[in-house]
Amino acid sequence: MPKILAFPGSIRRDAWNRKLIQVAVDATRAAGGDVTLIDLADYPLPLYNGDLEDRDGLPDNALRLKALFKDHDALLIASPEYNSSIPPLLKNTLDWVSREWQGESGLMPYQNKVAALMAASPGQFGGMRMLPHLRQILNTLGVLVLPGQFSLPGADKAFDEESGALKSPARLHDLVLELVNTTAALKRA
Template identity: 35%
Template sequence: MEAATSIKPIIRVAALSGSLRKTSFHTGLLRAAIDLTKESVPGMEIEYIDISPLPLINTDLEINGTYPPVVEAFRLKILDADSILFASPEYNFSVSAPLKNALDWASRAPNVWADKPAAILSTGGSSGGGRAQYHLRQIGVFLDLHFINKPEFTLNAFQPPQKFDAEGNLVDEAAKEKLKQVLVSLQAFTLRLQR
């Protein structure tokens, strides 16, 4: 009798960067995460979702229970994802305006964030974006998001050795390993919640 083999299902992850800069370190973290899933985290596929086309939230744009096409397309991407990966910069001790806008659009009825597992990546100055992460976790309580608790990923982008290149790509190997552990944890948590 052959031994049964367990095959992990593919976890589909929607990845959002709260920074719109062309050479954003946060978007660079998501690119690194996508590369890591191809190299060393089998069973996980990450899709980068560009939030820059979303209009500022305005309920006047909701007509007969429908949303503008760009908002509908964004909401469907979130709904279809098994889990969410946020790259959240810290602006004034909180999340950025573009990320909050995306959070608000996808929370409109029906709330497509509900019951999604999630993880947060942040980089920046001395706190590495940690205060924004805690604020995002508070928002997630109302949105019914379920964040992994460990490992946390905060990264001081300006402390040697160099963490990012001129294009915003993550080049620090220790940070890549830490990022990989976040992805493995998100994958395991997602599978656990799906069961």
């Protein structure tokens, strides 16, 4: 069973991407994935600064995140779009996790990982302009990002108010099934 680390790229309490990641986690578990859902608010990090790193080394939360990334086979990320790109919280997290530590390559936590990317927005683009930026960053770090992705425009009307379920989940289910199957196949190879 593939181990999948899931997280939203937002720490806003009522963020659409927090709702989306929860729906995706449930669907991934139903598809056979062993999912660990984390909240980046539980891992506060300073803004990446090489001088700070040289002086103090990696922050404890960066080391905790590196360990989580290394312990999982895949990533499931739902991120908002900020000015047509990824939010600074997510970029900062990816940067800290990519830092070399005690002789270990900074790419180690990303090597042999598969990722599925999602975005939600109340606007008409649904985070679509951010997804290529996140894909490029993860590819550069050595992550195999699935060709399919999930963009949810009109997120303010896309969830059932009572259950929190996505009203039209078929494309999301296809993506998480692809994540589970691809990750499992690569583990067997």
